[in-house]
Each structure stands twice: as structure tokens, then as C-alpha cells.
Amino acid sequence: MRRADRLFRIVEYLKARREAVTAKELGEELEVGVRTIYRDIADLRASGVPLSGEAGVGYLLSSDYVVRPLLFDGEELDALALGAQMVQSWADPAMAQAARRALDRITAVLPDSLGDNIRQTTAYSYPSPGKPALQIDFTSLRRAIRTRHVVEFCYIDRPGSETTRRVRPLSLIFLAPNWLVAAWCELRQDFRHFRLDRMQDMKVLDQGFENETGKTLDDMRKQSEA
Template identity: 85%
Template sequence: MRRADRLFRIVEYLKARRETVTAKELGEELEVGVRTIYRDIADLKASGVPLTGEAGVGYLLSPNYVVRPLLFDDEELEALALGAQMVQSWADPAMAQAARRALDRITAVLPESLGDTIRDSTSYAYPSSGKPSLQIDFTSLRRAIRTRHVVEFAYTDHNGSETKRHIRPLAMIFLAPHWMVAAWCELRCDFRHFRLDRMQSMNVLTRQFQHEAGKTLKDMRQQSEGD
């Protein structure tokens, strides 16, 4: 994380909270040492950010400090809060942390009264005991979609048959309680959906793929709409 991004993240994190936050907590959130946090806090104060507190006690950002204007209505805020909780409950740890950061970023730039709408939301999403366990790295699979890397894995279908697959991952689909990856399957030479809980021994290959006519996410959607 660039230093400028880290400083902005500190402001967002503190703005989203009403109680003091220790340097240790900030360091764990941003994955840096306490000494780095102390230097960052000093620089933020020097630049005019209204921070109170001290080392060993914790820091608090004035509730009147405005990061930038951003307005939503109550229904939109409740939907955002609930959506972030659902991501935290059902997605992988990296995406769960991203959801928390995103909600903090939104809360940080809201007026105090609207920030209360998120903090006091009456809609909740808790982790479910029905969440299937995975034997693959969910985060690596998501990133392979963005970087267009071919993925190989062993797959067991609903009949118990096992095959070895090489796919071009195109999108993640959540059909509660299951996550699926939509892909171009090189074995079947067609689009396929694979449940993540049926995948094993997954590897992201160094081989990348380029978009080809008839094998893209857009093509898959058009094919689905035509069925």
C-alpha cells in the first residue's frame, strides 16, 4: 500500500468509529508496525487533520471533520451495510476485509446523522452453518479471473465422477449457499459452471489467456439468454 493511500485509510478508519483506536489496532488493520502508525499520525496532525489522543492511549478523529461529500438515503445505506455483512459472511477472508474497508470508506465521508444509519442498522447477516467448506484457495481463484490465468483442478460432479479440468475463469457466481465459477472449459470446449466445494487440488497456472470470440463472459451471457 502506498503511503498516501495508508494515510487516507487511517482517516477513513478513524472517521468510521466513535471510540479511540490504538496504534496497535491501526497497525494490524493496515499491516504495518506501530512506529509507522506513530509517524503517520504525526504527519496527519501536522497537515491539519483534527486528531486527538496520544501513543499508548489511542486516537480519535473529530466527528465534524469532513473527508468529502457523499450522500445516500436510509434505504441505500441499510442495503450497503447488509450487503457488506453478507460478503463478510459468505466470501473469502480477503473479500471480507475489502467489504469492511469499503463500508468504513462510506461511513467516513457521511455526515454524522447518516453515519449513525450504518452503525445502527437493524438488518443483519450472520455466518451460516450451511456454508460449504472449500478445499481450494478462493482468493487465488478470484484473482485469476482478473489476471486471466488458466486454472487447473480436479472436479467431482453430482454423480461422483472425477475429472481433471483446465479452465479460463470468467466470473464468480453466488447461488446460496454455493459459490460457482463460470468458465470456458478446455476439456469440453464450452462454457461450464463449477461449484467451488467440488473442486480439489487447484493450481493457478502461469499460462494466461486472451479474450477470444465465442469464449468470453459476454458470449456466455448471450448464450444463456438465448437458451
């Protein structure tokens, strides 16, 4: 990676994160040593990039800083094209359409030579006959996660037992060929994962929810790591 590209990638990486990032994490991401990151941070600061933090603690980039656009390389375009195809193959129709729009928008602003990379990609994802059928509205569930609304549904577990669940949906997880929703379950008073193809009669309730200590996505991740 050219040094200029590495400097831009540091800024891009920090811009996408709200918490301090250590030089070790940056070095692992960019496959360079910590000393190289220290020199790059010093050069970025000297050029006026508003970085705060220090060695051993981590670095933050001001949220007001605007990252100038940079063209994608061939590998990145292949990844974007394949990712969009996978979304179209495995997600709900609304998200599939959004993926197509996003890819069209990217292709429209690329030079012809790079736009051809997307149009003539050699990596493909096709719908699978093993894709489980869903009896719930996938789009409504996605939006309930974004708007933080409680959902209620009938759940059928592996042995075939049915229970009514009321949950705070936190995230969607794709473990091919199945989609799962990670949630805080009011019945179990704990985090649970539910397969979407085992959910029936789902309703998005008017009841909203706020982040509450012990019941957030971050809390679930920490519990899993522990």
C-alpha cells in the same frame, strides 16, 4: 424522487456504463415515462453535461465527465451495510476484509446522522452453518479471474466421478449456499459452471488468456439468454 435527484441518477447510471442506454431503459430504472427522460436529457445537455446519442438509439456519457459526489439516502445505506455483511459472511477472508474497509471508508466521510444509519442498521446477515467447506483457495481463484489466468483442478461431479479440468475462469456466481465459477472449459470446449466445494487441488497456471470470440463472459451470457 425529486427531479434534481433524478437528473443526478441519470448521469450516475450512464457514467457506470460503456454502451448506449435507451430512454426506455432509463425510464424503467427511474420509474418514469420515456417523455420525462427525453426532457431530462435535454436539460442535462443544456446545462453542459457531455451526452451523445439520440432518441431511439440510446445515450452515452463522455468518460471524461466527473460526477460530483452525492450523499447516500437511508435505503442506500441499509443496502450497503447489508451487502457488506453478506460479503463478510459468505465470501473469502480477503474479500470480507475489503468489505469492512469499504464500509469504514464510507462511514468515515458521512455526517454523524447518516453514519449512525450504518452503525445502527436493522438488517443483518450472519454466517450460516450450512456454508459448504472449500478445499481450494477462494482468493486465488478470484484473482485469477481478474488477471485472466488459466486454472487447473480436479472436479468431482454429483455422481462422484473425477475429471481434471483446465479452464478460463470468467466470473463467480453465488447461489446460496454455494459458490460457482463460470468458465470456458478446455475439456468440453464449451462454457461450464463448477461448484467450488467440488473442486480440489486447484492450481493457477502461468498461462494467461485474452478475450477470444466465442469464449468470453459476454458470449456465455448471450448463449444463456438464447
